[in-house]
Amino acid sequence: MEAGASAQAPPERGAPPRHLWLRQLCALIVKEFEEIVRDPSSYLVAGVLPLSFLLLFGYGITLDAGILKLAVLDESGGSRALSLAADFAHSPWFATVHVASMGDAAQKMRDSEVQGVLVIRGDFDQELAAGRTGALQVIVDGAEPNTAQYIRNYSQGLIGDWQMTALPDGQAQAAPVTLEARYWYNPTAKSERFLVPGAITVIMTLIGTLLTSLVFAREWERGTMEALIATPVTRLQLLLGKLVPYFCMGMFSMGLCAAAAVTLFEVPFRGSLGALLLLSTVFMLSALGQGLLISVCLRGQLVAAEAGLFSGFLPALMLSGFVFDINSMPEVLQMLTRLLPARYFNTCLRTIFLTGDVWSIFAPSLLFMGLLAALLLGLVYKNLTKRLDTRA
Structure with missing residues (x-):
């Protein structure tokens, strides 16, 4: 056979008997x-x-948030501010660390030591005592959007629960509609x-x-x-x-x-x-x-x-x-x-x-x-x- 040609096997014959085929x-x-x-x-x-x-x-x-690291800057020092900071410290979602200034908080966030900062303003207790709204600020690291969303949602939930228990009835009115979530098929989420x-x-x-x-x-x-x-x-x-x-x-x-x-x-x-x-x-x-x-x-x-x-x-x-x-x-x-x-x-x-x-x-x-x-x-x-x- 010449080089470069194709060698083809003979065509397949009829099917053999079944037992031989098997x-x-x-x-x-x-x-x-x-x-x-x-x-x-x-x-x-x-x-x-x-x-x-x-x-x-x-x-x-994993898509779970795990333990979120949060810096707490308490500029008020009042009893209600301390109560709110304690609720964050004892929550199952946050590991908190107290900082003395906004500069320290910013440095920890830059160094990835914390993923968010809770700022309690200096007039927080005074405003609540006067029946007005106390100012809070939650700063999150936007470089990780999912984590930032977790911090935002958990913080809102904690602050809402704290208002219901720590503030007088006149200041913390129960919402007319409450939402109770259930996870079907995966109850533990x-x-x-x-x-x-x-x-x-x-x-x-x-x-x-x-x-x-x-x-x-x-x-x-x-x-x-x-x-x-x-x-x-x-x-x-x-x-x-x-x-x-x-x-x-x-x-x-x-x-x-x-x-x-x-x-x-x-x-x-x-x-x-x-x-x-x-x-x-x-x-x-x-x-x-x-x-x-x-x-x-x-x-x-x-x-x-x-x-x-x-x-x-x-x-x-x-x-x-x-x-x-x-x-x-x-x-x-x-x-x-x-x-x-x-x-x-x-x-x-x-x-x-x-x-x-x-x-x-x-x-x-x-x-x-x-x-x-x-x-x-x-x-x-x-x-x-x-x-x-x-x-x-």
Whole structure:
């Protein structure tokens, strides 16, 4: 054969008997499992990587305010000013430090020693004693808008409660309408219960695309793909032989993450295991289909791995609603998120953990993820030709 020509295997013959077809498929699956067992990186990707990422996301990322550091500048020194400062000092949200002047407060804020300053004016007690409004000022660090909002809201709540107890009835009239807030599905308002299911979505997207983006690329680089092409196995057998082992690994990682979410992070699980299994299966097929398509189209492991990270991990992290609210994104990005299976899986996971089985949410998500999985795996089958093409 001349150099630069294409060597093409003979066309696939008719399908072998069913029992022989199944034996060939099982042999391919066993071969792939043996390679997985011999490869130490498989243990890292399937076991160590999910737990490491879950611990990092679960403990390292939080939307809770925590203890806010507040400087208190009491220019009054009166009994009511001291009472108000004491309420701030004993609140569960603030750690207060007294300063002698506004210059000291400004210096502490510049040095990030405090995140806000409560200023009680010098005539605070006198104004209240005369039946007038006492002047207070809360200065917050606007460099961190979320923290600033927490300080503002907590301060308003504390000052309102203090007025009801410390001031005479004539000065602190009860409001005609009171608002009592309740948190459904997350009564403790812990951000871990919101973030951990989203973190599982990101982890499973990374594992699904990263594991399979290297499958065929590794065979091409090792030179073993030619041997597989020379065998009488069909394209469907070759596809299933690669898909089934990595699907099992992905589902094992999913079970590991779900168990860690319930035991380590105490995220309630209010849905059913059957629904979780169904959702995870459909999503994993779409993620594996994406990775296999990358592996079929790109024959280098490094390029395939980069493509898997870029097309799977980053969109799942940024556009799935894991941390950033989709409704606050520009309309163009909101439309783009509708094409990502991670968005639907993230919504389903949060629902099944915190709310329960809500099939009005699950059904359209399953339909989209199922259609996407069928499309991706169909493209993989189409591009998985048993042919050797020489390239420059």
